[in-house]
Amino acid sequence: ECMVPFTGRSKETTLVKGKPTPVGFKIWVIAQQGYFLQWLWHVKGSPVTPVTVKLEVPTPYGKKGKLRTEIPLSNTQSVVVHLLKRLSTLTHHVSTDNLFSLPQLFRLLRQLGYGATGTARPNCGITTVMKQIEETGKLPNGKPWLFNKLCSALPFNYAQRNPSYPHTKREEVTRQKRHEGRVTTPKGGL
Numbered sequence: 001e002c003m004v005p006f007t008g009r010s011k012e013t014t015l016v017k018g019k020p021t022p023v024g025f026k027i028w029v030i031a032q033q034g035y036f037l038q039w040l041w042h043v044k045g046s047p048v049t050p051v052t053v054k055l056e057v058p059t060p061y062g063k064k065g066k067l068r069t070e071i072p073l074s075n076t077q078s079v080v081v082h083l084l085k086r087l088s089t090l091t092h093h094v095s096t097d098n099l100f101s102l103p104q105l106f107r108l109l110r111q112l113g114y115g116a117t118g119t120a121r122p123n124c125g126i127t128t129v130m131k132q133i134e135e136t137g138k139l140p141n142g143k144p145w146l147f148n149k150l151c152s153a154l155p156f157n158y159a160q161r162n163p164s165y166p167h168t169k170r171e172e173v174t175r176q177k178r179h180e181g182r183v184t185t186p187k188g189g190l
Contacts, residue, residue: 030083077105
């Protein structure tokens with residue numbers, strides 16, 4: 001999302017506290033290297049409707065153990081899918097901030113053939129689980145970590161990134177250590 005500063009009269013101006021430009025027009029944007037590829041004006045009561053993610057295996061939820069066959073996304077998360085579908089090419093890898101970093105959205109993007117990387121705040125509750133996965137290479141239930149690689153941009157008490165690649169091939173990244181002068185391949189990836 002981005003804000004175009006505007007302080008005049010308009011029904012479509014938005015106030016977002018905590019932003020560098022708090023008042024103006026809000027625009028949902030897909031950009032690459034600073035260039036806008038597609039955008040949508042944020043409109044209250046927008047025609048962009050929520051998307052649902054169909055699960056392959058229904059999972060029980062709630063007190064009565066009903067089977068869940070779909071996971072609904074909010075209007076905000078549905079904007080990502082809508083913008084990606086408007087692009088002319090089919091394969092993309094999306095980087096999102098913590099507003100859009102939801103497992104349901106990433107699951108849908110994977111089903112549509114897109115990759116996704118998201119950030120998470122340290123107080124969101126996933127830090128200890130992510131740290132355990134990175135150390136052991138296994139999920140909390142003991143299954144191996146198959147599709148995703150776990151990366152931390154900074155120490156675990158600051159921010160984490162969870163890349164979700166649309167392919168299953170494991171990539172190894174070679175890194176040159178300056179102080180030792182030799183090439184090493186990280187075990188878990190970057």
